[in-house]
Amino acid sequence: MNSNKNIRVVVAMSGGVDSSVAAALLVEQGYDVVGMMMRLWAEEAIGGRRYNRCCTPDQMADARRIANKLGIPFYVLDTKEVFRHKIVDFFIEQHRLGVTPNPCIECNRHIRFDFLLNNALALDAQYLATGHYARIAQADDGNYLLKKGVDEHKDQSYVLSVMGQEQLSRTLFPVGEYPKTEVRKIAEGLGLPTANKKDSQDLCFVGDGNYRRFLADHAPDIMQPGPIVRKNGEQIGEHNGLANYTIGQRKGLGIQSDVPLYVIAVNPLRNTLIVGTKEELGQASLTANRVNWISGKTPSETFRAQVKIRYTARPMTALIEPLNDERFRAQFDEPLRDITPGQAAVIYNDDICLGGGIIERNDTAESVINSPLQSAELLR
């Protein structure tokens, strides 16, 4: 264990159970551990501060207390500007384009494994560690592999699919080897004050957790009422702002119809919500862009693999066809109902994550965008 004592590891601490146990495990393994928390951007609120939910004063105090208990230094890194620019502005822009982004993925891409990692390396650390449930392994050829966490229910490889070889070589996921129940036990065993805490939140920068309210406050232009149409352009109702709806949504549309109708696409250019039947909702394929192959090499041939289209989705078998270094197409064996542009399509070979990309606008939306305007009312 003494061999680790000259290896500095910066551990990203949130005050939560997973990162606290990650820090504790690293200390146990004899590393020179430095705790660090990112101060993220938070909304200004009238009559008081609305804190980013990932770094409220309470969580910061918890993390500091745990670091003191573990006998490691603890620092807070001012991450507000880069987070606002890369995550918050991006979130708003993507909604403006009618897609539903995954901020956690962008945060891992631009903040955790870029800004924070670079800061860790500048502090002479050899590794950045986080409390993610995922594993890193090295193949016989020396290549780094990203694998699912031991706890399949907690696996977070989906949001880590943006990592490359360089980043994996500099990263440790100490809790990825344990099931969550075991992690909680370790926390209790260490007397960590966070053993019974809730898991952390996505959309951490939305103070009250209500992203529709957030968009209405920060981008009122994208929350304008507009028409609800069928695929053929027929208007059958009015929506109250595109960001209020998600693909596959059936309830709360306020429309009369003989058959159940679902949100199948949005057209932000015309501020139009497109609805259709269950059959129209189903998609058997998707294309993804901004693709990251974890190996660093684009596969030369089409191959079969499993694809997750949302963080919580089950992996579904598909034929993967790399189109170029930036894009791939996935052809599913069976149509899926909730392929959502902006979310990531992440490719697995069993428990190995091969990479992923961001789902492009699907064909339905394209066809409506390209179809002639039905009436002047469709214009914003």
Add this chain to the structure above:
Amino acid sequence: MSVGRSIYLDHSATTPTDPRVVDVMMPYFTEHYGNPSSVHRYGRLAEQAIEDARDTLAQILNCKSSEIVFTSGGSESDNLAIRGAAWTARQSDGSRHLVISPIEHEAVRVTVEQLATVMGFEREIISVDRYGSVLVDDYTQSMRDDTSVVSIVYANNEVGTIQSIAELSTIAHERNALFHTDAVQAAGQLTLDVQKLGVDMLSISAHKFYGPKGVGALFVRDGIELTPSQSGGGHENNRRAGTHNTPSIVGMATALQIAYDEFEYHTTHYRTMRDRLIDGVLSNVPGAHLTGHPEQRLPSHASFVLDGIDGNLLLTHLDLKGVAASSGSACKTGNPEPSEVLLAMGYSEETALGSLRLTVGRQTTAEDIDYVVDVLAETVKKLAKMKIV
């Protein structure tokens, strides 16, 4: 944490307690533990220690013993002086005008802000120049017939600039205003002779001059009536309620006595170390500029701004290299705000985020200084290279 060296250059934040002071304090925890207010012999022993301590302070401040009030530290002394004098004046003649500088310690700044925003007083903040020295013309013009209390810091904690207190107190007195100075940073390094300074009230805090934390004193000139901030028993001649902290009060007096007995020795050492540090930083660290007055500054105090460097991040890097420093903009919660002191001195918001304070002490060595200069130069070059966004 594998740190080879550990160098403390944050003596303006606090100092280690002198072991001689600790020795003097010890019996008052376990042997002479009586309450100084008690009638019995235990009480009398403690009372004697308190009154001896008061005499020691009075001798160094060149005032009467009855003019010393013991408090819990610098912040309490500032609160008691300003709030206490402001309320008394308002009750006697209705005057409400308070004058401070823009580079006061929070204990003064926030107290006056509260008096102004919540309690109906009027606050006037005068101007300072690029070095943080009070602009005397502006200061003079700010005085009015209804100015009741003026508070100007003796030496600023962030940039170390010393004010001409005797001159400023004379101007206040010409308009019949009371003059208070926060001498928390000055104590142990500059004269505390209240007659020479011409002040009506003066605050000190023991832990800044190698005494214990949590104890301080306020000099209040005879005849000035203070409305107590902390009410209760009749301690301290009805000016500050609460059982006396005997060990700490004894410790403070001993620490102050040592500081002024050995005044030349220590302040000469501070100056030598400080000048070596300032020369080293200015000639080796790219983009470093001295802040505060080049001559009229505390012997122990060096402060800088560093072009394009985030003060908070710099402290993190320095700490991991074993160097304990501070920054006017730093904050443990990663939410740095530009230093208000530097803004008042005319620095831009961006520059005011890149400040660094290094304050030397009795144990600082030339080797320490040279190591810190090397580490600082190396770190600043590294941070300048990785500047993101």
